[in-house]
Amino acid sequence: MKVRGKNYRAVWMEGRDVVVINQPLLPHKFALIRLKNHRQTANAITTMIIRGAGTIGATAGYGMAQAYLEGVDLDKAYQTLLHTRPTAADLKHALDRVRANAKTPAEAVAVAEEIADEYVERAEKVARAGLPLIKNGCRVLTHCNAGWLALVDWGSAPAPIYLAHRKGRKVFVWVDETRPRNQGAHYTSWEFMQEGIPHKVIADNAGGHYMQHGEVDLCIVGADRIAANGDAANKIGTYTKAVLAKEHGIPFYVAAPSSTIDLKCKTGADIPIEERDEDEVHYVGRERITPKGARAGNPAFDVTPAKYITGIITERGIIKPNQLKKVFSA
Numbered sequence: 391m392k393v394r395g396k397n398y399r400a401v402w403m404e405g406r407d408v409v410v411i412n413q414p415l416l417p418h419k420f421a422l423i424r425l426k427n428h429r430q431t432a433n434a435i436t437t438m439i440i441r442g443a444g445t446i447g448a449t450a451g452y453g454m455a456q457a458y459l460e461g462v463d464l465d466k467a468y469q470t471l472l473h474t475r476p477t478a479a480d481l482k483h484a485l486d487r488v489r490a491n492a493k494t495p496a497e498a499v500a501v502a503e504e505i506a507d508e509y510v511e512r513a514e515k516v517a518r519a520g521l522p523l524i525k526n527g528c529r530v531l532t533h534c535n536a537g538w539l540a541l542v543d544w545g546s547a548p549a550p551i552y553l554a555h556r557k558g559r560k561v562f563v564w565v566d567e568t569r570p571r572n573q574g575a576h577y578t579s580w581e582f583m584q585e586g587i588p589h590k591v592i593a594d595n596a597g598g599h600y601m602q603h604g605e606v607d608l609c610i611v612g613a614d615r616i617a618a619n620g621d622a623a624n625k626i627g628t629y630t631k632a633v634l635a636k637e638h639g640i641p642f643y644v645a646a647p648s649s650t651i652d653l654k655c656k657t658g659a660d661i662p663i664e665e666r667d668e669d670e671v672h673y674v675g676r677e678r679i680t681p682k683g684a685r686a687g688n689p690a691f692d693v694t695p696a697k698y699i700t701g702i703i704t705e706r707g708i709i710k711p712n713q714l715k716k717v718f719s720a
Contacts, residue, residue, distance in 0.1 A: 391537075391538040391543060391544075391581065391584060391585070392584060393420055393584060394420075398411065399506070399510070399538075399542050399543050400440065400442070400445045400448075400538060400539050400540070400541075400542050400543070401440060401445055401448050401449045401452065401506065401542060402452075402506065403452050403455070403499065403502065403503065404424075406426070406427075406456060406459050406460075407424040407425060407426060408424070408425040408430075408431050408434075408449060408452040408453065408456060409422055409423070409424055409425075410422065410423055410425065410434060410439060410440045410449065411423075411440070411539065412439055413438070413439060413440060413441060413539060413576075413577065414438065414439060416539075416576050416577055416580050417576055417577070417579065417580035417583075423439065425453075425456075427456055427460055428453045428454070428456040428457040428460065428462070428467050428470065428471060429470065431449060431450075431452065431453035431456060431471070432453060432470050432471050432474050434449065435449060435450065435453075435471070435474040435475055435481070436474045436475065438571070441535075441539075441540065441573070442535060442536065442537075442539055442540020442541060442612075443478040443479070443480045443481075443540065443541070443612070443613065443614045443615075443646070443650055444480055444509045444513070444540060444541035444542055444546070444647060444649070444650075445509075445539065445540055445541060445542055446474075446475060446478050446480055446481050447478070447480025447481050447483060447484040447505065447509070447649060448480075448484065448502075448505055448506040448509055448542050450471050450474070450480075450481045450484045450485050451484035451485070451487065451488050451501065451502035451505040451506065452502045452506070453467075453471045454467065454468065454471060454484070454485050454488040454489065454498060454502065455488060455492075455495070455498040455499045455501070455502040457471075457498075458488075458492060458494070458495040458497075458498035458499075459495045459498070459499070464489070468485055468489060471485055472485055475664060476662040476664050477614045477615055477623055477661065477662055477663060477664045477690065477691050478614040478615060478650075479614070479615040479616075479649065479650055479651070479652040479655075480614075480647075480649050480650055483649050484502075484505050484649075487501060487505060488501045488502055488505075506542050508649075509541055509542040509543070509647060509649075510542050510543045510544060511705075512647035512648065512649075512704075512705040513538075513541050513542070513543060513544035513545060513546060513549050513647065513705075514544050514549070515705035515706075516544070516546055516549045516550070516645055516646075516647065516703055516704065516705055517544055517549035517550050517552060517553040518550075518553065519550075519703050519704065519705065519706075519707050519708055520549065520550030520553075520610070520643070520645060520703040520708070521550050521553050521554055521557075523550060523608060523610075523641075523643065523703075523708075524550050524551060524553075524554035524559060524561055524608075525559070525607075526559045526560050526561075527560050527561075528554070528559070528560075528561050528562070528607050528608060529561075529562045529563075529564070529605055529606055529607045529608070530551060530561065530562070530563045530564070530606075530607065530608050530609070530610055531563070531564040531566070531597055531600070531601075531606045531608070531609045531610075531631065532547050532548065532551075532563060532564070532565060532566065532574070532578065532609070532610055532611060533566045533568060533574065533597075533609075533611045533624070533625060533627055533628050533631055534566070534568045534573045534574055534578070534611070534612065534624065534625035534627075534628070535568070535573040535574060535576075535577035535578045535581070535612075536548060536611065536612025536613075536624075536645065537549075537577065537578055537581040538581060539577050539581065540577075540612065541612075541647070545581075545612075546612045546613075546645040546646050546647065546703070547610045547611050547612045547644075547645045548563075548578065548581065548582075548610075549645065550610070550645070550703070551563060551587065551610070552585055552587070555585060555586070555587050561587065561588070562588045562589065562590075563578075563582060563587060563588070563589040563590075564589070564590060564592050564597065564600055564605075564606060565578050565579050565582070565589050565590065565591045565592065566592060566594050566597060566627065566631070567591055567592065567593055567594055568594065568625055568627065569594055569627075570670040570671045570688065571670060573625065574591065575591050579591050594627050597630075597631050597634060598634045601634055601635065601637075601638040601640055602638065606635075606638075606640055607640070608640065608641050608643070609631060609632070609635045609640060609641070609642045609643065610643045610644075610645055610703070611624050611625075611628050611631070611642075611643075611644055611645070612624055612625075612644070612645060612646060613644050613645075613646040613650050613702075614650065614691060615650060615652050615655065615661050616644065616646060616650055616651045616652065616702065616714065617652060617655040617656060617657050617658050617660060617661060618651075618652070618653045618654075618655060618656055618657075618714060618715045619656060619657050619658075619696055619711070619712070619714075619715075620696030620699060620702065620710075620711020620712055620714055621657050621658030621659075621661070621693050621694065621695050621696050621711075622644045622646075622658070622693065622694050622696075622699060622702070623658065623661045623663070623691045623692070623693050623694075624644070624691060624692070624694065625690070625691060625692075626689050626690060626691055626692050627692070628691075628692055628694050629692040629693065629694045629695075629698075630692075632694040632698035632699065633698060635698070636698050641700040641701075642694075642698060642699055642700050643699070643700055643701050643702070643703055643708070644694070644699055644701075644702045644703070645702070645703040645704075646702065646703070646704065647704065647705055648704055648705060648706065648718055651704075651714060651718055653714075653715060653718060653719055658693035658694075658695060659693075661691075661693055663689050663690070663691050663692070663693075664689070664690040664691060665687075665688060665689055665690070666688045666689075666690045667688065668685065668686040668687075668688055669686075670688050671686035671687070671688050672684070672686055696711035696712065699711050702714065706718075
């Protein structure tokens with residue numbers, strides 16, 4: 391994707407450094423940060439300097455390659471990176487792949503680069519698979535950020551939207567703000583501004599209103615882990631939109647590369663849900679918005695049952711949730 395006329399990925403490697411876009415500074419400042427070792431890379435994942443399932447996976451792969459280059463205990467480095475964030479399946483897939491296929495630092499870097507390149511390739515195929523859904527004049531609602539910041543390049547949920555826009559189709563997007571970290575307001579809107587895609591940022595609670603008034607034709611969201619039965623974990627609030635879409639007869643799609651599908655996870659009940667710091671709810675920026683002494687719950691994700699999902703857009707096409715195991719275990 392282009393930022394100020396220059397092509398960027400969300401993460402890449404230069405020498406021993408992992409270079410990432412410093413996402414918490416967006417949308418007001420675009421800056422890069424160099425992560426000098428696997429511990430800094432792990433911390434960047436934990437603190438959400440980078441976020442998004444695919445970008446987390448690619449960054450973890452690079453972090454594992456850094457451990458090889460550093461000559462540290464690889465098992466300990468693996469565990470450090472593995473325990474950064476529990477919900478996204480891509481992270482473990484990337485770490486396991488580097489460990490299984492690399493004996494030398496050079497091999498580890500090559501495998502990590504291969505993983506990142508595959509995310510880009512798969513995301514572009516997701517864009518092509520989902521393109522027929524984006525009719526001329528289509529009004530799409532999305533939740534959180536599953537764009538190029540979240541999947542190295544192209545993204546998952548917005549990928550068909552990007553492609554449709556580039557082909558000259560008129561498309562409009564309702565962008566959920568996505569409290570409490572506001573990834574929709576901060577990142578998805580910023581990406582759409584770079585692409586010139588018409589959109590409006592809306593409060594999370596406004597989606598049902600626009601559905602009720604016939605102003606949403608389609609919902610597309612990303613995923614951090616998809617179970618074998620088609621249940622999908624995504625940013626908190628996704629489940630709510632899926633139920634509302636079902637009530638109003640609006641197709642609800644999940645877009646994700648196959649690395650997000652965890653066939654060892656039987657149902658959504660088996661997906662670990664990350665509980666983040668209460669302060670993300672208590673504060674907006676530096677201003678506290680809740681009474682002192684109040685407690686807050688802050689689950690980072692929820693699970694949308696397969697029965698609410700019209701289809702899952704993957705690099706192999708649009709798959710019915712109950713067909714995932716058949717397609718991806720073959």
